[in-house]
Structures are given as structure tokens and as C-alpha cells.
Amino acid sequence: MAGHHQLNFKVLRNTLFALLSLTILTVLVAKPVSGFDAGMFNFVIAMGIASLKAGLVLAYFMQLKDDNKLYLGLMISCVFFLLLFFGLSFIDIISRAPVDSTL
Amino acid sequence: MSSAADTSKNYLNHEKGLWSWLTTVDHKRIGIMYMITVLLFFAIGGAFAMLIRLELFAPGGTFEAQVYNQFMTFHGAIMVFMVIIPGIPAFLGNFVLPLHLGAKDVAFPKVNLMSWYCLIVGAIISFISLFYHGADTGWTFYTPYSIQTDNGTILLVLGAFVMGFSSILTGVNFVATTHRLRCKGMGFFQMPLFVWGLYSTAILQVIATPVLGITLLLLAAEKIMGIGFFDPKLGGDPVLFQHFFWFYSHPAVYIMILPAMGIISELITAFSRKVIFGYKAIAFSSVGIAAVSFFVWGHHMFVSGQSELAGVIFSFLTMLVGVPTAIKTFNWVATMYKGSIQFQSPMLYALGFLFLFTIGGVTGIMLATMAMDVHFHDTYFVVAHFHYVMVGGTLMAIMGGIYYWFPKMFGKMYSELGAQLSFVLIFVGFNVTFFPQFILGAKGMPRRYHDYPEAFSFLNSVSSIGSWTIGLGFIVALIVIIHGLLKGAKAPDNPWGAKTLEWQTTSPPPHENFYTDPVVTGGPYEYR
């Protein structure tokens, strides 16, 4: 049937190794484990690695990379709307008048 | 298949018995099941509306404040979650979409049936709360009140959560159906515009409804287990609830209105006997409205304590919705220009839609202006505005759609005179009910109160009298439908001379919709 892809064992195995290495990396850059501290960028680094892992799962395990581009588009639009949801909500929260304001 | 196919068999008599209906996977039968349930819920929600207007007929009042609060909560929750949201996609959309596309059924027929059961289970859970302590938060369940109030609210919230699945499943089904099941020759731009409306709606249902589900679950978790999401005492943020709630509930307004606009496109072109003006503009404006609807939710929160910056951004973005909406309206009017307009009842509802929805839309722009909303917020001006959109828009389209597709659904005609009488009663009654509410709101009468000072009494009495006229109009409409079902003349296959595919099969259609697989060679509206 058209649209079914050959599952390539090598690709899947390499993806698994990549995910495991990234997990180890996440642990290694954690301050309590290695003493590594990038200040306010700790969060950015942790979330960056996590996003990379999610991207690998989507691209290879869920096969979005080689499948119909429509599915990729759907995925991207979902992420876009999620970011929009968080983004616009946070614009409110970070720009609110402080509690002791006389406004 | 033989050319002389057996036309005495159709989807209505294909199988017999109640059980064959409850287990059917035929989209037409599921559509009819949705019709019956939605009309039943509409009657219940309408009864609550009548009780509200009875209480507000004169100052002083008949019911206690607490009872009144439950009336307005159930009126809102029933009408939103059980009537207008499933009203067009799940009922008319289910029946018409595969016929419009020349398909045998939707993409996932069993999921389609499951969505109906989700609605029923959710509705039962919600109705239990009526008898178990009741709910008095309004349909919006705003924190912190919804956390402090009686526990009946949890049931209503959970009911709405379950009904959300019904909506999601319908959306998934319609997206897949539109992509995969178009008949031979039908590209995206040969689809009828109702399909574009349903498709945009389906995207909203899939993307926005889960957020409501999560929000309602968080609320229930906070109420049952005391986990702090929204209560400041527990470290939560009550305004956050409003963000979450309206991220769904504003797009939900377009879940209600986009398919209605699709129906209006069908009606106006069919009864003007003219190709639609600006097909692509109408099609893309549906998608445009769906996309923009996600950026605007903060306009419900101008006085909530939301930051001024966010308010300004949301106020500006909200005005953008006016652009694609106006594109549609101008195209409909241009379609009628020099057409041979026939004033049959579906067209009357379409014209009623144009008139009322325009008032609802323009007052929406007024409310989007932050400086004005600060004054109008939580007054009857807002109540009048959204009833002009929801009732004057969506309900008009549902009624027009019912009268338009009734001959196809049941193979019978209804009394045209009766249908026109019901239209006049509903249209006049609607304006008498809701126009005074604009004035009341502008004068400062707050919404959701069970009583008011003497100064507001005249306009409130007028409004209540109007509501009884609407009620009478719907009773007439029900009689027309039942009379048509029982005694109606046999309907021809294409009573309106329309060009879309559902009219090219028999009335009512056979079990698998078409006797031979349809092939499309041109656009959907080639009148002249």
C-alpha cells in the first residue's frame, strides 16, 4: 500500500542512542550532579535538549520526516497554537501592574 | 449496479427498529439522532430562558436569587454546550457533509457514533447536577467563585468535559473526511462553501476543545483535591482560569458561527439562482476567521485585572476579525445583486441572518474597543450583542438549514406558509426581546442579576413579551416540521433547483447516498 514506509532498523537504533545520550547529557548539565551552572540559562539549556529529543521522536519514531508533509504541517500548527497560548497569557502575567500599585 | 436501482429503499427504511438506530454507523441516521437530541436540549434550554424572562418581567420577581442563578447557568450551559456547538456540525454537518462531497459516509463512521454517545453521557452527567445541589456559576465557571460554591458545579463541569470529546471526535472525523473522501473531480475549490465552513470549524474543534477539557479538569482537581491552580490562597491565579477558559471559548464562538456562515453561503446562492460571488474569498475568509479567532480571547478580560498591555494587544487583534467577516457579508450581498431571488423560507432565514448578524458583529467591534468595553462589560449590552450573534446568526442558520434540507432528509415537503409564519414570529420576537437589552445595557443594567430598579422596568417587560413571541414562533416551527413529517407531500429529488451533489440523489437518499459514484466536472454553483 502506498504511504507505508520501510522501517529502517539502523535509523531507529541510532535515534534511540541519540535519545539516550541526550538524556545522559541532561543529567550531566544539572547543577546538583556536575556543579555546572549557567545561571538563568540553566532552564534554556534543559528545555533546549528536551525539545531536541521531542523533535527526534517526531521525525524518526513518528516518521514525520518522510511522511506526507500535511502531517508535519498539522504538527507544526499545533505547536504554533500552543506557543501562542502560552505567549499571549504570559504577556499579561509579566506586564501586570504590581500588587502595591496605585493605578 | 443496474440502471433501474430500487428507489423504494432508502436510509430511513434500510433497517428497522430502535436498536438499528442506536447502533447505526450511517452518517445520515446519526445526523437525525443529533437533530432529535439537539432539538430536545433546545426545548429545555428555551424553557430556562422563558423562566429567566418571567423573573425579569417586572421588578420584585417571582423566584429567589439562588434559583434564578441556576436558571441562567443552565440556560447558558445547555444552549452553548448542547445546542449551538453540536447544532450545525454534528447535526446538519453530519447529514450533509458526505453528500456534499459525493462520499458514501464520513471517514470514521464508528467514531461518529461514539461522538453522539459522548454527547449523551456528558449531557446526563450535567443534568444530574440539576437535581444534585444545582450549579450557579454561569456557564463560564469563573474562579474563585466556582471553587467556593456548592458541589453540583463539579458535575456540570465534568459533563461539559465529556461533551468536549464529542466535539473533538466530530472535528477529527470531518477533517479526515474532507481530505480523503472527496469524489472524483472534486478538488478543494470545487467543494461547496458549507464544506469550507465545516472544515474550518473542525480545525477549531480539534485544536481548541482539548484546552477547555484540561481547564475543566484542573478546576475539578482544585475543587475536589485542593490543588492550587486558580485560588490565590493556594498559590494560584484566578485570571489564569479566564485565560484558559477563553482560549477555548472564543474560538468556540466560531465553532458556532463558521458553519452557520457556510449554510448561509449555500442558501443565498441557491435562492438567488446565481453563482456565488467571490468563492475563494469566502472560502479563505472561513480559514482566516478560524486562525484569527485564536489571537483574540483576551477581549473577554478587559476588566479582569489583565495587564493594560495585554488588553491593548487583544483589543487590536479582535478588530481584525471584522475583516474576513465583512468580506463574507459583502460577497453574499453581491451574490444577490441581479439574482432571481426567491423568498422561500430557507432564504428568509438567510436574509434574517444577514440583518441580525450584522448588528451582532458591529456591536462586537464596539465591545472590542477597550475604552467602551470598560463601561459595557457585564451589562445587558453584552447579552444583547452575543444573542444577536448566537441566535440571530447561528440559530437563524440552523432553522434555514433545517427547512432547506428537510425535503432531502425525510423525502417530504413542509407547509411553506407555516414555515414563513414561524420565521416572522421568531424574527420579530427576537428583535423585540434583544434590541431593548442594548438600551438597558447602555443605561447600565448589569447582567446575571435576578432583580433591577424600577427605572429599567418598561424595557424589561417589552423584552419578556418578545421572548414569548420567539417561543410561539418555535412552537409553530415544531408543528410545521411534525406536520411535514406526518402529512407532507412527497418531495422531489431537487425541490430548490440547487446544484450541489446532495440534490442529485434521491430524497431521501439511499443507504450509501448515491446509486452511482458521482463525478464532478465543474464548480458547485454553476447556475448561470
Ligand SMILES: [Cu+2]
Ligand atoms: Cu470572544
